[in-house]
Structures are given as C-alpha cells and as structure tokens.
Amino acid sequence: MPADEEREHMPGASTPSSYSSTNPTKAGDAVLVLGVADGKVRGLDSAKAATTALNDAAKAIEFTGKAGATVRIPSPKGVAAGSVLLVGLGSFDPAKSDDDTADRETLRRAAGSALRALSGASSIALALPVASAEDVEAVTVGAGLGAYRFLTYRTGDDDTVPGPVTVLGPKGKAFSRAHAAGVVIAEATNRARDLVNTPPLDLYPESFAQTVKDQAKSRKVKVSVLGEKELAAGGYGGLIGVGQGSTRGPRLVKVEYSPKGARRHLSFVGKGITFDSGGLSLKPAASMEDMKSDMAGAAAVVEAVFAIADLGLPVKATAWLPLAENMPGSSAQRPSDVLTMRSGKTVEVTNTDAEGRLVLADALTDADAENPDLLIDVATLTGAQIVALGNRTSGVMGDEAVREKVSEQAKIAGEDIWPMPIPEEMLAGFDSTAADLKNSGPRPGGMLAAAAFLREFVGDDTAWAHIDIAGPSFNTGSAFGYTPVAATGAAVRTLVQLARSAD
Numbered sequence: 001m002p003a004d005e006e007r008e009h010m011p012g013a014s015t016p017s018s019y020s021s022t023n024p025t026k027a028g029d030a031v032l033v034l035g036v037a038d039g040k041v042r043g044l045d046s047a048k049a050a051t052t053a054l055n056d057a058a059k060a061i062e063f064t065g066k067a068g069a070t071v072r073i074p075s076p077k078g079v080a081a082g083s084v085l086l087v088g089l090g091s092f093d094p095a096k097s098d099d100d101t102a103d104r105e106t107l108r109r110a111a112g113s114a115l116r117a118l119s120g121a122s123s124i125a126l127a128l129p130v131a132s133a134e135d136v137e138a139v140t141v142g143a144g145l146g147a148y149r150f151l152t153y154r155t156g157d158d159d160t161v162p163g164p165v166t167v168l169g170p171k172g173k174a175f176s177r178a179h180a181a182g183v184v185i186a187e188a189t190n191r192a193r194d195l196v197n198t199p200p201l202d203l204y205p206e207s208f209a210q211t212v213k214d215q216a217k218s219r220k221v222k223v224s225v226l227g228e229k230e231l232a233a234g235g236y237g238g239l240i241g242v243g244q245g246s247t248r249g250p251r252l253v254k255v256e257y258s259p260k261g262a263r264r265h266l267s268f269v270g271k272g273i274t275f276d277s278g279g280l281s282l283k284p285a286a287s288m289e290d291m292k293s294d295m296a297g298a299a300a301v302v303e304a305v306f307a308i309a310d311l312g313l314p315v316k317a318t319a320w321l322p323l324a325e326n327m328p329g330s331s332a333q334r335p336s337d338v339l340t341m342r343s344g345k346t347v348e349v350t351n352t353d354a355e356g357r358l359v360l361a362d363a364l365t366d367a368d369a370e371n372p373d374l375l376i377d378v379a380t381l382t383g384a385q386i387v388a389l390g391n392r393t394s395g396v397m398g399d400e401a402v403r404e405k406v407s408e409q410a411k412i413a414g415e416d417i418w419p420m421p422i423p424e425e426m427l428a429g430f431d432s433t434a435a436d437l438k439n440s441g442p443r444p445g446g447m448l449a450a451a452a453f454l455r456e457f458v459g460d461d462t463a464w465a466h467i468d469i470a471g472p473s474f475n476t477g478s479a480f481g482y483t484p485v486a487a488t489g490a491a492v493r494t495l496v497q498l499a500r501s502a503d
C-alpha cells in the first residue's frame with residue numbers, strides 16, 4: 001500500500017499536447033499516426049511514394065481501416081518517423097460527406113483509439129485528415145481522452161501514459177486556438193474521470209470538497225462549502241437525511257464563474273453520492289460494485305465549470321454539488337421516515353436507495369432561487385436509464401425546448417443524450433400516505449418517474465432539464481475509441497458546448 005503522500009495523485013496531470021504545421025514526413029523519432037479509410041492511407045498527400053508503400057503494407061497485412069482498428073508498422077522510405085501507427089477511419093471521406101458532426105466523431109474516436117494503443121510511446125505525431133479548426137479540436141480532444149490512464153493506485157509498470165502528442169494540421173491562429181480549446185476540454189473530462197475512479201475510501205464529501213477548492217486556486221472562480229451544521233440549520237433535509245448513515249458527513253459545494261459583462265447564467269447541479277450502498281434498503285453485492293461512480297454528475301458539473309472558466313467563455317456558470325455518502329450506519333434514515341426538504345416540501349423515504357433525487361432536490365431549490373437562464377442537473381440517477389437506453393446513451397427530460405437543445409449540443413460535442421418524456425401519470429406514483437410525496441414510485445418508466453419527482457423542486461418558469469447518465473458515466477464493458485473502461489467523464493463536453501452555444 002503506497003504511503004499517503006505518494007497516493008495523492010495530480011488531478012489533471014496529463015499527456016502534454018502541442019500543435020504544429022510541420023510536414024508529417026518530418027516527424028523525427030515520433031510515432032506517426034495516419035488514418036486509413038476504405039483501405040487507403042490518408043494524410044501524406046505530398047509524399048506519393050511513401051503513401052504507395054504504406055498502402056501496399058496495409059494490404060499485405062490485410063489492414064482495411066475498420067473504424068477503431070490500429071496496427072503499428074515500420075516507417076517507409078521518405079518518412080522520417082520512429083514508426084507508423086495506422087488507425088482505421090472506416091469509410092470516412094470528408095470530401096463526400098455532408099455530416100460534419102459525424103465526421104468529427106470519427107476523428108475523435110480514431111485519435112482516441114490511436115492513443116489507447118500507444119502506452120509508453122515516447123512521442124507521438126498525429127497526422128489525421130483535418131480541414132477545419134473544428135476538426136483540429138476534435139482530434140485534440142480524442143487524443144487527450146485516449147491518452148488517459150488511471151494509474152494512481154498501480155504499483156507495477158505494466159501500463160504507462162503515452163508521451164507528448166503533437167497534433168499536425170494547417171498553419172494559422174484559428175487552428176492553434178482550436179487545439180488549445182481541445183486541450184482544455186480533454187483535461188476537464190480527464191479530471192472528472194479521475195474523481196470518479198478514485199475509491200470512496202479516499203473520495204468522500206469532505207475530501208471531494210477539498211479537491212474542488214484545490215482545483216479552484218488557479219482559476220477565476222469562487223467556491224463555497226456548506227458543512228453539516230450549516231446544512232442542518234438551513235433545512236437541507238434531503239442532504240442531511242441521506243448523509244446521516246455515514247460517519248463522513250454531507251457537504252454542499254457551490255462553484256461560481258462570473259466574468260464581467262456576462263449576460264447569460266447557466267446553472268448546473270450534479271448528483272454527488274460518493275458511495276451508494278443503498279442505505280438500509282441495501283443493494284445486493286453485485287449492484288454495489290461500481291457505486292463509487294455515483295458522484296459522476298457532480299464531477300461532470302464542476303469540471304465543466306472549470307473548463308468554461310479556462311476557455312474564458314463570456315457566460316456566468318454555477319455548479320452545485322450536493323455531496324453525501326449513502327451508508328446504512330446505525331444513525332441512517334429508515335424507510336418510512338419523513339424529511340422536510342430545503343424547499344419546505346415533505347418527503348416520505350420509502351426506499352433509502354432512491355437517495356439521488358433527495359440530495360438533488362435540495363440543490364435544485366437553491367440553484368433555482370438564483371433564477372438562472374438555464375438549469376441543468378446531471379445524475380447517475382436510475383438503473384432504469386440503462387434498461388431504457390443502454391450503456392452509451394443518456395436520457396434528457398424536462399422542458400421540451402431545453403431537452404432538444406441539450407440533445408442537439410451533445411451530438412456536436414460527440415455525446416449521445418436522447419430526449420425522453422415525463423408522462424403526466426408519473427407524478428401520481430409518488431403519492432404518500434404520510435407526506436407531500438414519497439421518494440420511490442412505480443418501476444415502469446423509472447427514469448421518467450425520477451424526473452417527475454425532481455420537477456417538483458423546480459419553478460414552473462425555470463428553463464430546466466435533467467440528464468440521467470447512469471450507464472454512460474461508467475464503462476463496465478471494454479474500451480473503445482476515446483472511451484476507457486471505468487469512468488468516462490460523461491456530460492462534461494455537453495455542458496461546455498451548452499455554454500459555448502449560449503445566446
């Protein structure tokens with residue numbers, strides 16, 4: 001077991017990335033990454049002989065360029081590089097395609113697959129087919145995300161971070177700016193991954209709040225933290241109720257980025273259950289295994305606000321993180337207890353495992369009181385999300401215009417977030433015999449029902465949507481494209497994109 005100070009990882013420490021318009025045939029000792037679409041090597045336009053040699057090599061080893069496939073081969077005559085990594089682009093053809101959004105996701109994934117395959121490479125030059133500044137950003141994001149490794153708790157050296165990356169593309173300010181933005185977005189997503197991957201022994205409400213303060217130091221943001229006493233005094237019944245079964249008490253963290261002249265205010269609320277045992281309504285062992293990830297919403301909202309600040313976007317952005325550990329200690333809340341929430345509403349806790357909505361409700365009340373122009377909550381809220389949409393598609397529910405906007409901006413950012421309804425009969429499922437509401441409703445449409453519950457804590461005039469990231473936030477399958485196993489950093493890129501598109 002490493003000593004405490006050795007354990008402390010550097011959040012955000014990542015593979016350095018730079019931008020250059022050098023000719024890819026002059027990559028020096030670096031591994032040169034080239035794309036292959038429809039069996040043909042792209043990106044070495046000026047070097048015809050080398051391209052022919054590479055095409056022949058690819059053919060000889062039957063490398064056709066299936067999306068995500070990679071192979072490393074010696075560099076041909078006429079190309080100065082340590083070696084060449086071919087990465088599949090599928091049937092990518094930017095000249096023929098009229099879908100820029102899909103093409104950019106192809107570039108992100110290819111760059112991600114390449115970097116996943118290059119553990120330990122001492123330096124890497126990426127020469128993927130980029131035509132626009134947006135393409136350069138996509139390659140940079142994909143590479144930054146693919147370079148991610150969670151090594152904090154590893155003692156061996158069987159996996160290592162890839163060396164410095166150079167993204168190659170056309171000369172010009174717009175391109176190097178796009179690269180810089182891509183670096184900010186990838187680093188924010190990777191910090192969110194680090195938070196989610198950190199075991200709950202080390203990441204609990206107090207330490208999470210401290211990490212947020214530490215990360216805020218280098219940025220123009222304001223952080224405030226409410227502790228247990230303040231939460232009790234303020235009537236945050238949901239946070240107190242969920243947190244009271246743990247020896248490690250709850251916190252409410254608020255992060256504000258408020259640049260001069262901002263005309264729009266975006267407010268994000270993220271579910272921050274640092275471990276969800278279910279409480280007295282205890283989860284079975286198999287369902288508890290990945291519940292360190294139940295704070296992925298909180299990780300996403302705080303890192304998105306940091307990224308918005310790092311990009312210097314001209315919007316006000318606030319992140320609210322209701323943090324608690326849901327444990328079955330002897331002081332835990334009991335099924336049938338009634339909580340008085342921050343809003344004044346009462347809730348009968350019929351299932352202590354429906355805890356996310358309780359902590360979110362309190363934070364939504366405070367966020368809503370500031371009258372933001374847009375209020376979005378992000379949460380690993382229901383197993384029903386996974387049943388409905390699977391492991392790679394999040395659900396978004398709420399005001400129609402807001403959920404359409406979230407879904408559309410998500411696509412631009414390279415995430416799948418699908419609009420889902422809140423059918424009118426859902427709310428009646430929360431009728432309680434003892435309080436205004438109970439916290440667990442009927443099972444059918446569980447994701448939609450949870451949204452109906454949350455809506456009770458948001459004003460009618462507030463532009464609101466709720467994103468359920470239960471499946472997409474934590475990859476229990478194998479890695480693909482720029483997505484590793486375990487924490488994915490889901491929703492960070494979408495929230496940043498929403499701030500970019502705020503008008």
Ligand code: BES
Pocket residue numbers: 276294351353354355356380381382383384439440441446470471
């Ligand atoms: N954190 C879970 C939801 C979850 C499940 C996230 C699987 C990621 C993967 C949440 O707190 C929960 O336990 N939800 C219950 C709600 C039910 C008791 C109404 C669920 O989905 O079963």
Ligand code: MN
Pocket residue numbers: 276278352353354355356
């Ligand atoms: Mn739960």
Ligand code: ZN
Pocket residue numbers: 273276294353355356380381
């Ligand atoms: Zn939970």
